Amino acid sequence: MPAKSVSTPPFSAALRAVGLKATVARGRVLEVLHAALQPASHGEIEARLAAAASPLDRVTLYRVLDSLVTAGLALKAVDARGVFRFSAAQTGVAHQRHAHFRCEDCGGVFCLDAPPPAAPSLPDGFRLHGAELDLHGTCARCGDAGGGHPA
Amino acid sequence: MPAKSVSTPPFSAALRAVGLKATVARGRVLEVLHAALQPASHGEIEARLAAAASPLDRVTLYRVLDSLVTAGLALKAVDARGVFRFSAAQTGVAHQRHAHFRCEDCGGVFCLDAPPPAAPSLPDGFRLHGAELDLHGTCARCGDAGGGHPA
DNA sequence: CGAATAAACGCAACACAGTTGCATTCCATG
DNA sequence: CATGGAATGCAACTGTGTTGCGTTTATTCG
Structure with missing residues (x-):
């Protein structure tokens, strides 16, 4: 196997496919989103990133999430308390009428x-x-x- | 007609009917909610109160809205931007399962x-x-x- | 009608979510 | 490996909603 495991962030192919730079921050956020069982708030994602490895800057996380939503890799919704929740966009799942x-x-x-x-x-x-x-x-x-x- | 028009706030009967004190603040907020064509945000209600007469304290408005929602006289919902919007509850509508x-x-x-x-x-x-x-x-x-x- | 009491009001300060500006760092291209 | 533009991190700020507390007001009871 090739020895490029360190320099290649996860989901880099998916990121490049939608025209985004494959950065570590975006890869880590996508990992969290895909591992989450429910849509996660900004604060929850931030906490999970901090627990998993080094913390990610609050503002950076907002911008990463925004770029993922714009690119179609993540979904953004508002919960009943008025907080935005993000989830990985499942490819092929029609998120309607359920x-x-x-x-x-x-x-x-x-x-x-x-x-x-x-x-x-x-x-x-x-x-x-x-x-x-x-x-x-x-x-x-x-x-x-x-x-x-x-x- | 009786000469108690000054001392009786609007909607006082409706307020007493649900077990709330008939205060001027609640009456004025209910007036605004009933006059609104669409659900209004806290800021919009505050602005309309300030324009109509004397302004109402921000915190008081939050608490008035909360009491109206709890009593069932108003409805609270979240719009797409994550902001709460309030509307007058239609009387007689069982607000469940509709x-x-x-x-x-x-x-x-x-x-x-x-x-x-x-x-x-x-x-x-x-x-x-x-x-x-x-x-x-x-x-x-x-x-x-x-x-x-x-x- | 007037006093008592519990709720409601107004003010100040706080908490949380989200945004903007700017200097530095990093990914992608050549 | 150099370069340019995007991405990151830091600081400061805005807007929405909340909490604590002293004062005022609506209701109840004498």
């Missing part, structure tokens, strides 16, 4: 593959882009333990 | 009386508190005009 479960305690969002809800008829002039069934309550972890917020 | 249409352009939320979606089976330990069908796209006004954000 169901979310949102835990009112920890703020976590879980994707359920539920049958697409039937869209009701809309008033005149309204144009539909997507539909999600938004379920909310308490998740298993918060219901079991007195448990709290993830970060 | 559908919202959220305009991705102006951030407005419209309530539709749609059939309650069937809740899918949840993983073990998950407890359901409510379910809403969240439709999104562009509303009639934003689709017509090139119209943009309210503020």
